[in-house]
Amino acid sequence: MKFYNRETELEALSKMRDLSFKEHSQMTVLTGRRRIGKTSLILESCKGTDTVYLFVNRGNEAALCKSFAETIVREFDIFVPEETSFARLFTFLMELGERKKYNLIIDEFQEFFYINKVVYSQIQDIWDRYRKKTNVNLIISGSVYTLMNRIFKEYKEPLYGRADSLMKLSPFSTNVIKDILKDYKSDYSNDDLLALYTFTGGVPKYIELFMNQGATDIETMVDFMIRSESPFLSEGNILLIQEFGRKYGNYFSILTAIANGKNTIPEIEEALGDTSVTGHLKRLEEDYELIKKKRPIFAKEGTQTVRYEISDMFLRFWFRYFIKYNDLIESQNLPLLADIIKKDYPTYSGLTLEMYFRQKMMESHEFRNIGSWWEGKKSTEQNEIDIVGIYADDKRALVGEVKRQRKNFKPELFNAKVEAIRKKALFKYEIETKCLTLDDM
Known part of the structure; x- marks a missing residue:
């Protein structure tokens, strides 16, 4: 490449x-x-x-x-x-x-x-x-x-x-990922682009491996990753065991829990058998920079309404599938693992699409603050907004809902959530609303 x-x-x-x-x-x-x-x-x-x-x-x-x-x-x-x-x-x-x-x-x-x-x-x-x-x-x-x-x-x-x-050095920007994919597949679809972003997070070597193999869509990318000789299968171990040392097991368990949607301290501790994880989370965030806190936009630093997410896109995927289904890798039942990943992809990539748009907004330099918003420790669909961006002029705000396909967007429900955030957090801003889909990548 x-x-x-x-x-x-x-x-x-x-x-x-x-x-x-x-x-x-x-x-x-x-x-x-x-x-x-x-x-x-x-x-x-x-x-x-x-x-x-x-x-x-x-x-x-x-x-x-x-x-x-x-x-x-x-x-x-x-x-x-x-x-x-x-x-x-x-x-x-x-x-x-x-x-x-x-x-x-x-x-x-x-x-x-x-x-x-x-x-x-x-x-x-x-x-x-x-x-x-x-x-x-x-x-x-x-x-x-x-x-x-x-x-x-x-x-x-x-x-x-x-x-x-x-x-x-940081991963490639969304525009560079587009340029590379276009060079190898001029008629790529936005779903191809999302797959490349989902599996690599813009890390150059991973992109190069895919491009060299002609893996430019979800099917071929997954098939390449789960080959018995694939470098992706053991990549997380290579990346992290040297960082964590002998106590890597606890860190791996925490990252696996977060990758599978257990993103609050009580949920993570429950997943680990009621083990205290506060110290480990602090080190994962501050020393290793592998996770980051998500707070509702405008929430104060000390708020207890905190969620954790894995900041590295590839590791997020690796812990979600390669660690969770390590028994399939060990037993060489790789076709089943490929089938699980492909069937789960529409749901999983919906989450990474939100991260893609957040990154794209950050790269635009139009916003002074980008985040999400929800109410309470246990959020529900009715009171959660995927993306909130405060423009640089501090007078306008973008409120966005992310859906892979526009047909899944429910305007009435979204408008109700917009009114909730308008009253509680954005009362001084002129609000622009958007439904962001694959078409907007």
Whole structure:
């Protein structure tokens, strides 16, 4: 798949490279979930300039340094001393920056935590001594969010404050997802687009896997995902077990409950056998950034009317189907799993369609606040509104109901809900109402 989008990120990386080469060395730290395209972005930004790319595999430090030395020799055709510690090799690379302007990429940087934690303080010392007299564009990348945050954002850590630029890569926007699908299927339907959004959330690697297989509609996407050799089946484990560590079971149970509609604390605790989950939810939200709170729009921070949702679209799907029906995966009854997903898709994609429209509204930059609205802890259909957007002028509000098909829209019921929110929350706003369907994507 060709390189798409990322103009803003490429411009930022280009500015850092120019500073590194014209003034002195700069350190950029790029984070983001696995498969989000960090390495592709970095390599694209370095095209046409001298570059050394080092990938940190967890293992023996001496063996890693030997591999790195071979990479440097291959790229620059220079003598590299045989080193068994990364600190000495990093010193050599910084000294090289006194006579050569180049990009130094260190990918999966958090893995040093398991190889040799002392490396971080060693790098800090070497960087502080050489950065002002060298021209190295140092780009550090990592996928384990909690560790990367700890390494660079906790003030007690040696590399705290050393990064000149901190970037977090996000999934593709809705418009980019459209562009990619159009390139591979010019006559795509909006249901094809919704399926691609539902299963990937805009994560580049997942989109690439589908496009390379010619999977451009709900049927072929599901069939590809549930093949016995499919990378999707174990993807959640690969993404999360390293983040959570040995206690991943509790987190998996909570995420599974949320993915299956248990989205309040009492519901989640009941699903886990009346186990207290407050601390786990706090860590999932603040440390791992895997879930987020939903409050009725305009509700105060401390309100008890809170629901939780999984913020990563792919993981939302993975926990809903691949964990819930893991027995079918283990028994290789994959055709049954495919059938379950396809039959449930109209209902499930109705929920993701709402998330699609919220994201599309956010990307438009027309709104200062976007959310939902409901009354009380136990919402009912009569007092819940899917989408409420407050325009930037703070004078107008958009109130929307989301349906896959317009024939399922009930105007009288919707108007009653609009009147309820008008009286209780939007009395000072001019209200615009919409029924948003597949046709509006």
